[in-house]
Amino acid sequence: AQSVTQLDSQVPVFEEAPVExxxxxxxxxxxxxxxxxxxxxxxxQLLLKYLSGSTLxxxxxxxxxxxxxxxxxxxxxxxxxxxxxxxxxFCAVSGGSNYKLTFGKGTLLTVNP
Amino acid sequence: xxGITQSPKYLxxxxxxxxxxxxxxxxxxxxxxxYRQDPGQGLRLIYYSQIVxxxxxxxxxxxxxxxxxxxESFPLTxxxxxxxxxxxxxxxxxxLTPRGQETQYFGPGTRLLVL
Numbered sequence: 001a002q003s004v005t006q007l008d009s010q011v012p013v014f015e016e017a018p019v020e021x022x023x024x025x026x027x028x029x030x031x032x033x034x035x036x037x038x039x040x041x042x043x044x045q046l047l048l049k050y051l052s053g054s055t056l057x058x059x060x061x062x063x064x065x066x067x068x069x070x071x072x073x074x075x076x077x078x079x080x081x082x083x084x085x086x087x088x089x090f091c092a093v094s095g096g097s098n099y100k101l102t103f104g105k106g107t108l109l110t111v112n113p
Numbered sequence: 114x115x116g117i118t119q120s121p122k123y124l125x126x127x128x129x130x131x132x133x134x135x136x137x138x139x140x141x142x143x144x145x146x147x148y149r150q151d152p153g154q155g156l157r158l159i160y161y162s163q164i165v166x167x168x169x170x171x172x173x174x175x176x177x178x179x180x181x182x183x184x185e186s187f188p189l190t191x192x193x194x195x196x197x198x199x200x201x202x203x204x205x206x207x208x209l210t211p212r213g214q215e216t217q218y219f220g221p222g223t224r225l226l227v228l
Binding site: 009032034036041042043044045046049051090094100101103104105106 | 117119146153154155156157158161171203205214215216217218219220221222224
């Protein structure tokens with residue numbers, strides 16, 4: 001069975017500050033890891049994903065995440081946030097042959113001026 | 114434009130009523146999924162389908178039913194047996210890969226409210 005733990009339900013930060021949203025997972029098989037972002041009353045949008053290769057993955061809007069197998073983590077970081085980054089962020093894991101994506105409970109990032 | 118559409122955006126259900134949420138995709142994806150989202154709970158899988166005319170229960174299938182008569186369409190019916198249906202419902206689709214590497218793409222969601 002797979003599980004995902006997002007360690008913070010809410011993260012308030014000031015504009016232009018750095019941010020880290022933490023995600024830990026457990027799985028008995030090789031994993032594929034995803035971060036999705038959800039703006040209010042909208043669906044989820046893929047932010048970035050780790051499938052294989054380099055453990056550091058980046059998105060087009062400045063976010064990055066690092067797959068750490070020994071610590072079973074996939075934390076999301078951004079060196080300088082904008083007001084427009086205010087949203088809920090979900091970490092998810094898949095793997096094996098059951099095609100199921102298991103989500104964490106989400107982290108609400110609020111960027112204040 | 115390729116994508117996933119869900120309708121309606123808002124849906125109201127009366128006591129004892131069945132309601133159906135629509136999900137259509139033109140991405141030529143084989144797999145489709147229905148999730149329920151409650152505040153602070155993340156997303157929970159209701160049903161998924163990997164091929165036309167076949168579907169499997171997810172983690173919280175009780176009180177819901179689905180059909181997959183066409184590749185493009187995967188409607189979800191919330192039956193009167195679902196006692197707490199108020200939630201945000203999200204449909205997703207993906208290709209299928211041998212080892213679960215597929216990325217799921219989401220529709221804009223339907224918010225179901227009980228009158």
